[in-house]
Amino acid sequence: xxxxxxxxxxxxxxxxxxxxxxxxxxxxxxxxxxxxxxxxxxxxxxxxxxxxxxxxxxxxxxxxxxxxxxxxxxxxxxxxxxxxxxxxxxxxxxxxxxxxxxxxxxxxxxxxxxxxxxxxxxxxxxxxxxxxxxxxxxxxxxxxxxxxxxxxxxxxxxxxxxxxxxxxxxxxxxxxxxxxxxxxxxxxxxxxxxxxxxxxxxxxxxxxxxxxxxxxxxxxxxxxxxxxxxxxxxxxxxxxxxxxxxxxxxxxxxxxxxxxxxxxxxxxxxxxxxxxxxxxxxxxxxxxxxxxxxxxxxxxxxxxxxxxxxxxxxxxxxxxxx
Numbered sequence: 001x002x003x004x005x006x007x008x009x010x011x012x013x014x015x016x017x018x019x020x021x022x023x024x025x026x027x028x029x030x031x032x033x034x035x036x037x038x039x040x041x042x043x044x045x046x047x048x049x050x051x052x053x054x055x056x057x058x059x060x061x062x063x064x065x066x067x068x069x070x071x072x073x074x075x076x077x078x079x080x081x082x083x084x085x086x087x088x089x090x091x092x093x094x095x096x097x098x099x100x101x102x103x104x105x106x107x108x109x110x111x112x113x114x115x116x117x118x119x120x121x122x123x124x125x126x127x128x129x130x131x132x133x134x135x136x137x138x139x140x141x142x143x144x145x146x147x148x149x150x151x152x153x154x155x156x157x158x159x160x161x162x163x164x165x166x167x168x169x170x171x172x173x174x175x176x177x178x179x180x181x182x183x184x185x186x187x188x189x190x191x192x193x194x195x196x197x198x199x200x201x202x203x204x205x206x207x208x209x210x211x212x213x214x215x216x217x218x219x220x221x222x223x224x225x226x227x228x229x230x231x232x233x234x235x236x237x238x239x240x241x242x243x244x245x246x247x248x249x250x251x252x253x254x255x256x257x258x259x260x261x262x263x264x265x266x267x268x269x270x271x272x273x274x275x276x277x278x279x280x281x282x283x284x285x286x287x288x289x290x291x292x293x294x295x296x297x298x299x300x301x302x303x304x305x306x307x308x309x310x311x312x313x314x315x316x317x318x319x320x321x322x
Contacts, residue, residue, distance in 0.1 A: 090151065097154055104161060111168050118175045123168050184277060185253045187231040187299050187311045191261065192284070195222030198294065201307035207291050216305040217260070217298035224293040226284040228261050229277075231299075231311070236273045236281070245296055246287025251275060258303075262296035263288050 115122055199219035206213040234253035242248050245262030249269060252258050265285025269275060286293045299308045 090148065093151065097151065097158070101154070101158060104158060104165075108161070108165055111165055111172070114172050115168065118172055118179065120172065120175055123164060182255065184233045185255050185257065187253065187257060187259050187308070189229070189231045189277065190220075190312060191229050191231055191259075191297050192220050192222055192226060192295060193229075194226060195220045195284070195295070200309060201305075217262075217296055218308045219294050219296055220284075221292065221294045222284045224265055224284055224286065226293075226295075227280045228264065228282040228284060228295055230261075230275045230279055230281045231259055231297075232257065232277050234259075234275055236269045236271055236275060239267045239269065239271050242288065244289045246290065247282070247285060249281045251281065256302045258300045260296075260298040260300070262298075263290045263294060265293075 112122060197218060198221045199215055201218060202215060203212050204215045205211065228249075230251050232251075232253045234251045234257075236249060237252040237258065238248070238250040240248055240250075242262070245260075247262075247264040247267060249261045249264065249267050250258060251261075261282055263285055264282040264287060267282045269281045275281060284293050284295050297308055299306050299311050
């Protein structure tokens with residue numbers, strides 16, 4: 001019902017009636033035709049809805065938290081399994097690395113022996129071990145595991161040794177190639193394919209004077225006309241006649257080496273001609289001071305005669321002594 005209320009000026013005004021909103025629910029029981037009316041105030045409905053929202057939010061939040069916890073535990077389990085697997089694989093790699101290190105040690109031993117054989121100085125131990133700085137980057141996250149750090153350190157050391165050893169083998173190869181090139185110019189074969197050694201280097205009884213005299217080369221008896229071959233690469237220095245040795249050929253091989261072929265029937269080369277080891281330079285003869293067809297062969301180093309037998313390969317030496 002409406003009433004009159006005084007305002008701030010003392011005047012009366014009409015009071016608005018209080019209209020409170022209500023909700024009505026009609027309920028009918030099963031098997032009954034009567035309806036029951038239930039009144040619910042609007043503020044109670046609001047409170048109920050708010051409570052329902054709070055409950056739903058709580059359930060969702062709690063469920064999300066529990067799901068996160070379960071997921072984290074599940075992931076932790078997987079990470080632990082992976083960690084164990086990685087640890088096992090790490091042990092396997094370390095074992096295999098030990099085998100590689102053993103092979104590397106064996107390789108270094110062979111390399112050291114080769115350096116000795118080709119007359120190269122040994123690699124300094126400090127150079128072999130020092131390397132050229134860190135080759136394997138060590139990340140902070142892996143340093144935490146001592147086994148990983150140890151493995152990386154061994155890999156770094158192995159790679160350092162590998163670099164030095166590879167450089168050493170390259171040096172050995174260059175030396176061998178250089179020596180092979182030099183070997184072409186060093187007398188090293190018998191100058192005949194047939195015949196026999198009759199006199200060696202040193203003192204002997206001269207067949208003409210019957211006195212002891214020094215023989216500066218080696219004498220090979222062979223049939224007249226037997227081919228005579230140069231014993232190393234070189235250049236024909238002289239084709240000439242000498243009072244004692246008859247028709248002669250002298251070949252300059254470089255590196256201080258020269259060879260002389262005497263008592264030839266004839267020379268088959270000319271002065272200044274390039275010759276290769278095994279190339280014919282003349283024929284066995286009996287010219288000069290000679291009692292029968294044979295070859296006088298000399299090897300000289302810087303003009304001094306040396307024993308030719310010291311410059312034959314083992315197989316040739318056996319042939320010469322038959």
